[in-house]
Amino acid sequence: MQDMTGVVPVTSMPYSQFKEHVGEQVAIKGAIHNIRDMSDFAFIIVRTARELIQCVYSPEFSDYRLTPDVVEQCSAKVTGKVVPSETRDGSERYELQISDIEILSTPAAIPPVVISKKQVTCDLATNLDYRPVTLRNPKERAIFKIQEGIQRGFREFLTKQNFTEVHTPKINFAGAEGGTNVFKLDYFGKTVYLAQSPQLYKQALVPVFERVFEIGPVFRAEHHDTSRHLNEYISMDFEMGFIEDFTDIMNMETGALQYIMNLLKTEYAPEVELLKVDIPEIKTIPCVKFKDAKALCMKKLKNITDMKDFEPEEEAFLGKWAKQQFGSDFLFVTHYLSAKRPFYTMDDPEDPEVTLSFDLLFRGLEITSGGQRIHDYNMQVEKMKKLGMNPDEFETYLMLHKYGAPPHGGLGLGLERLTMHLLGFKNVRYATMFPRDINRVTP
Numbered sequence: 399m400q401d402m403t404g405v406v407p408v409t410s411m412p413y414s415q416f417k418e419h420v421g422e423q424v425a426i427k428g429a430i431h432n433i434r435d436m437s438d439f440a441f442i443i444v445r446t447a448r449e450l451i452q453c454v455y456s457p458e459f460s461d462y463r464l465t466p467d468v469v470e471q472c473s474a475k476v477t478g479k480v481v482p483s484e485t486r487d488g489s490e491r492y493e494l495q496i497s498d499i500e501i502l503s504t505p506a507a508i509p510p511v512v513i514s515k516k517q518v519t520c521d522l523a524t525n526l527d528y529r530p531v532t533l534r535n536p537k538e539r540a541i542f543k544i545q546e547g548i549q550r551g552f553r554e555f556l557t558k559q560n561f562t563e564v565h566t567p568k569i570n571f572a573g574a575e576g577g578t579n580v581f582k583l584d585y586f587g588k589t590v591y592l593a594q595s596p597q598l599y600k601q602a603l604v605p606v607f608e609r610v611f612e613i614g615p616v617f618r619a620e621h622h623d624t625s626r627h628l629n630e631y632i633s634m635d636f637e638m639g640f641i642e643d644f645t646d647i648m649n650m651e652t653g654a655l656q657y658i659m660n661l662l663k664t665e666y667a668p669e670v671e672l673l674k675v676d677i678p679e680i681k682t683i684p685c686v687k688f689k690d691a692k693a694l695c696m697k698k699l700k701n702i703t704d705m706k707d708f709e710p711e712e713e714a715f716l717g718k719w720a721k722q723q724f725g726s727d728f729l730f731v732t733h734y735l736s737a738k739r740p741f742y743t744m745d746d747p748e749d750p751e752v753t754l755s756f757d758l759l760f761r762g763l764e765i766t767s768g769g770q771r772i773h774d775y776n777m778q779v780e781k782m783k784k785l786g787m788n789p790d791e792f793e794t795y796l797m798l799h800k801y802g803a804p805p806h807g808g809l810g811l812g813l814e815r816l817t818m819h820l821l822g823f824k825n826v827r828y829a830t831m832f833p834r835d836i837n838r839v840t841p
């Protein structure tokens with residue numbers, strides 16, 4: 399064997415380079431996505447990592463003759479001459495005139511659902527049952543390329559803002575925030591819990607790194623089957639120290655979202671185009687206090703019973719209101735009631751009934767919760783006691799406060815929720831590669 403050089407030569411010419419190679423023989427590698435046999439010639443569409451490339455077979459082009467083993471979903475190396483395509487709208491496209499097809503792998507069966515059409519048309523359950531196959535459809539694939547762009551934007555933006563990326567444990571001795579929706583599991587005879595958020599750990603890392611973020615799975619034992627809840631989802635979290643007040647967190651999130659949307663428009667343009675994504679313009683994001691937003695909802699909507707939080711109908715109404723009033727797809731709602739926020743949330747010193755917290759609504763759906771956290775040891779212990787919690791059970795967590803923590807705060811942003819509403823889906827499962835819900839743990 400020769401020594402490793404660290405270089406893997408490109409063996410498949412990306413479509414974007416075809417233009418510079420018109421008239422030349424090039425090779426591409428991919429899956430045979432679709433074959434349209436027109437008796438004396440055939441269109442063979444090759445699916446590469448991010449593109450569909452049109453190739454044309456005709457006996458006139460070379461001595462190569464199409465063989466029966468060229469079937470949809472086989473992996474192949476296709477060689478041919480780059481030529482301009484004839485397009486109906488006169489747009490500039492290129493195709494390959496095939497001079498050879500080398501089969502690299504042959505499928506054992508025909509796919510159970512049609513994936514070579516523009517869109518996968520089966521129902522959602524079937525789509526999810528055959529996920530390893532349906533994801534190959536370019537539109538399905540584009541959803542997750544966009545999702546990659548969102549995560550990448552979050553990561554790039556925060557890295558540029560001096561955040562350190564961390565990973566916190568998902569198996570914990572105590573449920574992060576308690577409550578009923580934690581998964582219990584047996585850990586060598588002990589009961590442990592799956593993390594429902596990285597909250598307590600990311601706070602612990604503020605005195606270490608000042609600014610941290612994490613993109614990772616969290617687990618919620620939600621017993622209901624809704625269109626916006628999963629039992630495992632990806633949470634994009636950050637936590638930052640030395641904040642002036644909690645608007646610093648909202649400003650940082652605004653910056654992250656501006657960066658993400660811009661990245662999608664530029665580096666994910668093919669997927670944005672394919673899925674006709676309506677990318678929101680974010681100049682500034684308006685803010686409204688919870689009690690004012692609630693009053694507005696009460697005036698306009700009937701049958702609202704939960705006075706301490708918003709019902710989905712109210713979020714949808716506020717989304718429309720923000721669009722009409724401010725022309726914004728996003729709306730920060732601030733100062734949620736203390737009774738409704740977790741124990742680590744900082745109360746507003748001017749009105750202890752409310753907290754220095756916020757949610758971000760995107761087109762009428764909650765995508766983020768965040769706020770300022772308590773950093774003072776005595777204040778945190780007092781609040782725990784007031785809520786009937788036993789501070790002794792939080793000894794590790796309280797090391798943060800006991801041994802000194804700066805004023806800090808942060809947020810959690812649901813990746814699938816954001817993807818879902820950006821792409822206009824009615825169900826979060828469309829924006830989840832392999833969803834885990836009350837009825838599904840496979841594939």
Ligand code: ATP
Binds near residue numbers: 627631633766810826
């Ligand atoms: P909701 O009120 O919509 O159930 P939540 O307030 O319980 O959400 P948080 O604990 O605030 O959720 O989580 C922060 C973010 O994580 C939410 O704004 C949302 O984007 C996302 N999220 C929360 N729960 C789920 C879930 N079960 N499935 C998918 N995403 C979720």
Ligand code: MG
Binds near residue numbers: 757764766767
């Ligand atoms: Mg929330």
